[in-house]
Amino acid sequence: xxxxxxxxxxxxxxxxxxxxxxxxxxxxxxxxxxxxxxxxxxxxxxxxxxxxxxxxxxxxxxxxxxxxxxxxxxxxxxxxxxxxxxxxxxxxxxxxxxxxxxxxxxxxxxxxxxxxxxxxxxxxxxxxxxxxxxxxxxxxxxxxxxxxxxxxxxxxxxxxxxxxxxxxxxxxxxxxxxxxxxxxxxxxxxxxxxxxxxxxxxxxxxxxxxxxxxx
Amino acid sequence: xxxxxxxxxxxxxxxxxxxxxxxxxxxxxxxxxxxxxxxxxxxxxxxxxxxxxxxxxxxxxxxxxxxxxxxxxxxxxxxxxxxxxxxxxxxxxxxxxxxxxxxxxxxxxxxxxxxxxxxxxxxxxxxxxxxxxxxxxxxxxxxxxxxxxxxxxxxxxxxxxxxxxxxxxxxxxxxxxxxxxxxxxxxxxxxxxxxxxxxxxxxxxxxxxxxxxxx
Numbered sequence: 001x002x003x004x005x006x007x008x009x010x011x012x013x014x015x016x017x018x019x020x021x022x023x024x025x026x027x028x029x030x031x032x033x034x035x036x037x038x039x040x041x042x043x044x045x046x047x048x049x050x051x052x053x054x055x056x057x058x059x060x061x062x063x064x065x066x067x068x069x070x071x072x073x074x075x076x077x078x079x080x081x082x083x084x085x086x087x088x089x090x091x092x093x094x095x096x097x098x099x100x101x102x103x104x105x106x107x108x109x110x111x112x113x114x115x116x117x118x119x120x121x122x123x124x125x126x127x128x129x130x131x132x133x134x135x136x137x138x139x140x141x142x143x144x145x146x147x148x149x150x151x152x153x154x155x156x157x158x159x160x161x162x163x164x165x166x167x168x169x170x171x172x173x174x175x176x177x178x179x180x181x182x183x184x185x186x187x188x189x190x191x192x193x194x195x196x197x198x199x200x201x202x203x204x205x206x207x208x209x210x211x212x213x214x215x
Numbered sequence: 216x217x218x219x220x221x222x223x224x225x226x227x228x229x230x231x232x233x234x235x236x237x238x239x240x241x242x243x244x245x246x247x248x249x250x251x252x253x254x255x256x257x258x259x260x261x262x263x264x265x266x267x268x269x270x271x272x273x274x275x276x277x278x279x280x281x282x283x284x285x286x287x288x289x290x291x292x293x294x295x296x297x298x299x300x301x302x303x304x305x306x307x308x309x310x311x312x313x314x315x316x317x318x319x320x321x322x323x324x325x326x327x328x329x330x331x332x333x334x335x336x337x338x339x340x341x342x343x344x345x346x347x348x349x350x351x352x353x354x355x356x357x358x359x360x361x362x363x364x365x366x367x368x369x370x371x372x373x374x375x376x377x378x379x380x381x382x383x384x385x386x387x388x389x390x391x392x393x394x395x396x397x398x399x400x401x402x403x404x405x406x407x408x409x410x411x412x413x414x415x416x417x418x419x420x421x422x423x424x425x426x427x428x429x430x
Contacts, residue, residue, distance in 0.1 A: 071306070091278045
């Protein structure tokens with residue numbers, strides 16, 4: 001049997017993308033929760049460049065960056081395909097995955113920082129929501145009507161963003177402003193892939209509230 | 216014959232990654248130089264999300280983001296493979312490609328901006344060079360001893376960085392500080408894939424100097 005370890009954090013959307021991929025493929029794995037205040041020697045030696053989670057260790061070989069890990073899992077293990085088969089659809093899925101990766105910083109700035117960084121973050125998040133609202137007219141999933149690579153990366157706007165919003169009191173997403181995005185999100189949080197694989201909302205909310213009160 | 220158009224800029228390292236991929240595959244294409252001060256309707260409708268180059272238009276369908284376009288070209292056209300075949304090697308190639316994409320902002324801040332942004336950029340570029348210097352001990356290419364996906368993304372540190380440095384007078388790369396990186400770069404700029412495909416250094420230098428004097 002393959003030896004698969006995942007170094008991650010239970011509350012990280014990036015970790016959850018990888019867990020999703022492993023679960024979809026039916027791969028057995030050991031989840032090793034990390035402590036970012038006291039990084040483990042295994043994390044430091046497995047990801048010496050970024051020293052960040054998630055890291056997948058497959059038969060002793062580390063792979064870093066959630067976008068890269070999910071593609072690796074898709075190419076390496078049997079089971080349902082995560083990326084579409086058609087090269088053009090694959091490109092669209094990768095485009096949106098990268099879009100979400102690139103916007104993560106703005107979300108963090110908006111909900112976890114203050115002052116100028118927060119204001120710049122808010123602007124960028126609103127711009128992102130406008131783009132998504134336009135894209136998600138009559139769309140349930142990002143590519144080819146099937147849950148996959150882009151939807152996995154959408155987890156932090158589909159799920160985490162609402163929790164961040166509730167924890168921080170900063171309210172950017174209102175259905176009157178972004179009706180298509182909100183309609184998509186309501187379907188997203190209730191679809192089986194999301195309900196089955198993501199951490200319970202209450203646990204996430206309590207954790208983010210507790211972290212914010214310590215900051 | 217496939218109808219392939221590339222919306223790009225002759226001086227952009229991102230455009231050149233795509234041109235490289237098309238040339239390696241032997242694909243005939245029409246290069247349509249863009250004007251960023253006056254964006255063309257074709258660019259705006261082909262990349263409504265980012266409104267940026269490069270955009271590949273293949274049989275009327277647009278693909279955006281150089282990292283995504285190069286994978287699309289590799290999966291769509293016949294010819295030598297750009298990404299390695301082995302899934303682990305592919306993951307490493309994607310990891311480095313993403314690394315370079317993520318560092319581009321710091322390079323731009325260092326050489327094209329001033330003040331606090333420049334200082335933060337310099338720190339990040341030096342950190343990047345340290346990582347690369349460590350990675351490139353005894354390495355000619357990033358993955359599996361073969362020029363490919365990661366090396367294409369390395370074009371802006373292997374080629375553009377030196378030109379930026381000369382044009383701006385900001386000198387960060389010295390062989391006494393980063394000997395492995397400099398040894399790699401000297402091989403890089405002289406390897407046939409680079410010499411054949413990248414724009415003449417003097418043209419690039421004159422262009423960047425002229426742009427800086429207008430800023």
